[in-house]
Amino acid sequence: MKISSALFLLIYLQKVKTDLQYDSCSYWTSSKGYGLPEFTERRVLNDVTVYYHDSTMRSKIPRPDWINTTAGREEWSIILDWSDYNKDFFTVGLQSATQQFNLTGSLSEQNIYQGSGCCSLSPNGTYRAFLNSAFNGKDFLSLDIYSGTFVAAVPQAALFKTLKERDSDINELAVLYRTRCLDRLKILKQAPGVLIRKVPEVRIVEKQKAGSITVTCHVTGFYPRVVQVVWLGPDLQSVDEGVTDVLPNEDGTYQTRKSVIVPVEDVGEHTYSCVVLHSSVPDNITRVWGGEKAGGMAVWISLVCICLLAAGIGLVVWWCCRTRDAVI
Structure with missing residues (x-):
């Protein structure tokens, strides 16, 4: 299989x-x-x-x-x-x-x-x-x-x-x-400017909703205009019926995005790949999203915040005690 x-x-x-x-x-x-x-x-x-x-x-x-x-x-x-x-x-x-x-x-x-x-x-x-x-x-x-x-x-x-x-x-x-x-x-094909190629910049953005996560593959800065963006993975549901609009940037390059919906229960169980094909690269550009890194990062950020908050409280208590002792 x-x-x-x-x-x-x-x-x-x-x-x-x-x-x-x-x-x-x-x-x-x-x-x-x-x-x-x-x-x-x-x-x-x-x-x-x-x-x-x-x-x-x-x-x-x-x-x-x-x-x-x-x-x-x-x-x-x-x-x-x-x-x-x-x-x-x-x-x-x-x-x-x-x-x-x-x-x-x-x-x-x-x-x-x-x-x-x-x-x-x-x-x-x-x-x-x-x-x-x-x-x-x-x-x-x-x-x-x-x-x-x-x-x-x-x-x-x-x-x-x-x-x-x-x-x-x-x-x-x-x-x-x-x-x-x-x-x-x-x-x-020998016309000036025709052979210019600019490699796409690809990044993945996620947005959590009730029961699911919308994951977006944002592709920008590429030239020429023709591009293919494909999401690969199990149980994916395309957003807007998979329609991808290619829009111009101010610098003459182009941008596009393609979103999919991942069920919450599948987060961490599977990996999902955004594959970008463009004439500026011989093969393809692939970005993998699995939810683990996003979840792990959130945990680390939470721990750091808790530690900083605890340290801040401790500093305030120490300062108050020191000030009280000085007054006495």
Whole structure:
């Protein structure tokens, strides 16, 4: 039983480790009435912006010096060419969605059409990609990159879906996200700042409640953003259904936490491990909590306090006696 559990643990941790990946993402926005540029495009690799352009700029940004290979220069040219196509695509998308939702008058004066596309490469070679768009914050249309067809999330997207599937560039766009995005990912990995790694600081905090103890694994100061935090141990109950939010710190690093509930009767009987996996460390960071150290420390603190209190009382009694003798 113990052997099978250990084997399962090793397989599970390996699976979690493969989730740490490089992401190359693009974000597009076409808007009206929000005081924003009519169109923006941003390309990001692991939180590092490597390309940005919007409709208020007179020209597109020049190719940076760190892209100095032939393949890199070709890829940069493709990015610039597709930027014009993306602007037309999202401008038409905004117009079509506004019309299909029958937004007229004041309702047509403030609307936003957003798109995001990412390709991800895991350490084990697994490759994934997607391309989605939304209108006023709700899913609108997505591109199936394997079939080259669009999927309408709402009936109002059907017209735009039909219109764009007649576009001869759509198949090329699908191929781009199946193959070229991966090539771009390999090239852009050399971008300044992308290879920066900051090791997480991990500490365990406990809070006792009636009948149980909530144990929190606090992880902070890490970069890049992608991280996995896993609690291992018997009879654990996740807090907030195990959802882990990753939040930014003021210095550009990130923080997160994950909590579990340990029954009081299990404290001291089992050990519980918080395992943190991050690209800044080759293996993992593990912090073990068993309750013994916390309980032992509390006992020692109590004993020290009692001794200090006794010494204080003794000192007061001695001083009072000495003062009385002096007066007599």
